[in-house]
Amino acid sequence: MEKLENSIPLTRAKAKVLEIIHIAQSDIRTLQKLMALGLLPGRRIEVLYRFPSYVVRVGNTTVALGNEIAEKIYIKQ
Amino acid sequence: MKGSSKKQVIGRAHHCHGVGSEEVWELEKIVLVGTPNVGKSVIFNILTGRYVTVSNYPGTTVDISTGKTMIEGKEFGVIDTPGMYSLLSPITEEEEISRKILLEEKPDIVVHIVDAKNLERMLPLTLQLIEAGMNVILVLNLMDEAQRYGVSVNVEELSRILGIPVIDTIAIEGKNIDKLKRAIINYKKAKSKVLVRQEEEIEKAINEIIALLGCSRTEAILALIASDQFAKNESLKEIVNKLSLKHNIPLNYLILSSYYEVASEITEKVVRKTKVKKETFGEKLSNLTMNPITGLPIFLLVLYGFYLFVGVFGAQTLVDFIEGTIFEEHINPHVNQLFKALIPWPILQDLFVHKYGIITLGIRYAVAIILPIVGTFFLAFSILEDSGYLPRLAMLVDRVFKKIGLNGRAVIPIVLGFGCDTMATIVTRTLETKRERIIATFQLALAIPCSAQLGVIFALLANNPRALALWLMVDVLVLLFIGWLTAKVIPGERPQFFMEIPPLRVPKFSNVLIKTWARMEWYFKEVLPIFIIASILIWIGKITGIFDMVVNLISYPVTWIGLPKETAVALLFGFFRRDYGAAGLYDLAQAGILNGVPLLVSAIVLTLFVPCIGQFSVMWKERGAKVAMAIFAFNIIFAFSIGALVGFLLTTLGVSL
Structure with missing residues (x-):
């Protein structure tokens, strides 16, 4: 939990390359699908676009995320 | 309820195949698994060639394709499963079906196909399959793309660690498929060097x-x-x-x-x-499609290209040729003559020929009007699908779609709806929540006209651009307003949107053709019987007087909103096929009975009116009787109300069209 204090939602981050700390997703199915796309704590992501949807790259995968998903992804500050 | 529908899907795969494919399940079985977008269907097509049976809808992830393959003189059954991410914890219904096949069908060989450049996030399923004791072959596909990303995989080492055959392929070029076949026929595995230990x-x-x-x-x-x-x-x-x-x-x-x-x-x-060279052209283009500034113009360009191909080439050039030249000049006169000679009774003649006959109406509509429009649509859609553009479209429209209770993911069924609402209603299965499935089904029934209907409405209003613009405006307003309203009214979780964006790829022609062909085949199996039944029903209805009775019944609201009585016939036809009705209006307009405001009003009513019989039966099957009936009743009342409102507004404002 103390780790969370140093983290902010993806929607508030400005930098391009970020590290995922925690995903505050209560829906386990969504959590699992994000994991299947490579979005899990410890992975580094690169933010390509922030509008109209978030587009991030993780490894060699590009993923589009709605705002409501992005705000639940906490990244290292 | 949920459980039984799953069983049905499996059951269908087992029992309702065409002749000769039953044995696929009796032969030694090869099951293909993998996530979407890894080239699974390409490998399936290469292995099975033309000996493929699709249980029902041949969409990318909804149903199961089965086929046979011959390797060194031995015959195998090949089963393509819907895309899956995890054996242990499936999320969607399709994934659950894939798991069922894996666990219950006891496949002899499981071919796990992965995207080589994303090995890390795909290996977990391989590990689960190995742990479950299956005879797994790991196929690292899309090696060409991996190379472009600077990714190289030590295949021998991976094979040694996992204890199973590992093969690197470029399926789209057929590269190393022979190796895969050899691995299947000489299957050998060793004890895996890894064990996934839990806490x-x-x-x-x-x-x-x-x-x-x-x-x-x-x-x-x-x-x-x-x-x-x-x-x-x-x-x-x-x-x-x-x-x-x-x-x-x-x-x-x-x-x-x-x-x-x-x-x-x-x-x-x-x-x-390894370090990659500069961005390729494809990557540059890919970025442009997602960039907020260039994305929208590109989307409009794609839409316009789509319209040119389907709306102009398909719905006008091809229809004119097949309908005008082939049928009206060559086929209809001959069959009319033939049946006159064969059957002396005019009543029986009417069943086959003349205005509403099976051949002159049913088959002619199916072949001359629907075939070219739907064919060009499915071809264009398959190209779009294989190019990887659809997820980009989903990402662009997500914000707007959320306002109407859907999310970007729904772009696939909605776009497909402009081709055929019946097929699109089946595809709403791929949406995640029940709420989204209901909203999408509703929108498809109400405000999304199918390609055939669109074609006729365009033709109907073509020389009246103002009416066409008004029709478009009313339909879009209805779509947005009703969407916004249903999103408020229908309870349930708010949709969350996330989607993998695959690289843009140049579609492979043969693959596009196979897909288009499979969709057309499905469509024809579905549509032709309905057309023929419709012709027969109209014939019976005419003889018994039921037809006139129903027309009479509909003619009340029709005249209330200021339309000529004859429009009732077109609306009733609209239930058999939406475009049937539109074609009926077309005839009325040609005869000079319908024009100006009433023409526009009738086009609007027909667009919003009840779904066609095929779509209605699919709605019933997929969403249940209650939802289907509710949508049916709502659409009738709503269509006439909006028609009346538009008519009233235009006449009060003194607008003439």
Whole structure:
């Protein structure tokens, strides 16, 4: 939990390359699908676009995320 | 309810195949698994060639394709499963079906196809399949793309670690498919060098379950993860409850995470990344499609290209040729003559020929009007699908779609709806929540005209651009307003949008053709009988007077909103096929009975009016009787109300069209 204090939602981050700390997703199915796309704590992501949807790259995968998903992804500050 | 619908899908795959494919399930079976977008269907097509049966709808992820393949003189059944991410914890219904096939059909060989450049996030499923004791072959596909990303994989080392055959392929070019075939026929596996170990407490629980039930490790883990489904035993439930209480993270997430950890370790050993050269043209274009500034113009350009191909080439050039030249000049006069000579009774003649006959109306509509429009649509759609553009479209429209209770993912059924609403209604299955499925089904029935209907409406209003613009405006307003309203009214979780964006690819022509062909085949099996039945029903209705009765009934609201009585016939036809009705209006307009405001009003009413008989039956099957009937009733009332409103506004404002 103390780790969370140093983290902010993806929607508030400005930098391009970020590290995922925690995903505050209560829906386990969504959590699992994000994991299947490579979005899990410890992975580094690169933010390509922030509008109209978030587009991030993780490894060699590009993923589009709605705002409501992005705000639940906490990244290292 | 949910359980039984799943069984139906499986059941269909088993029992409702065409002649000769029943034996696929009796032969030694090769099952293909993998996530979407890894080229699974390409490999399936290469293996099976033209001996393919699609149980029902041949869409990318909805139903199951089966076929046969011959390797060195031995025949195998090949089963293509819907895209899946996890054996242990399936999320969608389709994934559940894939798991069922894997666990219950006891495949002889499981071919796991992965995207080589994303090995790390795909290996967890391989590990689960190996753990379940299956005879797995790992196919690293899309090697050309991996190379472009600077990814190289040590195939021998990976094979040694996993203890199974690993083959690198470029399926689209057919590269190394021969190796895959050899691996299938000479299948050998060794003991895997890796074991995915869970946390100590979980391991303890797994061992307890194994001791209790005498089951396999996979079955024990399944009992832990989906205890409501797999753990019938009371003492087993106790083990699960005890364990769940100790963790604040859901058990399945915890268990799955360990597969990801092991996958990461393996990837580190076998994958080498080298620096890549400059961005390729494809990547530049890919960025442009997602960029907020260039994305929208590109979308409009794609839309315009689509319209030119389907709306102009398909709906005008081709229809004119087949309908005008082939049917009206060559076929109709001959068959009319032929039946006059064969059958002396005019009543029976009417069944086959003349205005509403099976041949002159039913088959002519199906072949001359629907075939070219739907054919060009499916061709264009398949190209779009294989190019990887659809997810980009989904990402662009997500914000707008959320306002109407859907999310970007729904772009696929909605776009497909402009081709055929019946097929699109089936595809709403791929949406995640029940709420989205209902809203999408509703929108498809109400405000999304199908390609055939669009074609006729365009023709109807073509020389009246103002009316066409008004029609478009009313339909879009209805779509947005009703969408906004249903999103407020229908309870349920708010949609969340996330989607993988595959690289843009140049579609392979043969693959596009196979897909288009399969869709057309489905469409024709579905549509031709309905057209013929419609012709017969109209014939019976005419003889018995029921037809006139119903027309009479509909003519009340029709005249109330200021339309000529004859429009009622077109509307009734609209139920048999939406475009049937539109074509009826077209005839009325040609005859000079309909024009100006009433023409526009009737086009609007017809667009919003009840779904056609095919769509209605699919709605009933997919969403249940209650939802189907509710949509049906709402559409009738709503269509006439909006028609009346538009008519009233235009006449009061003194607008003439």
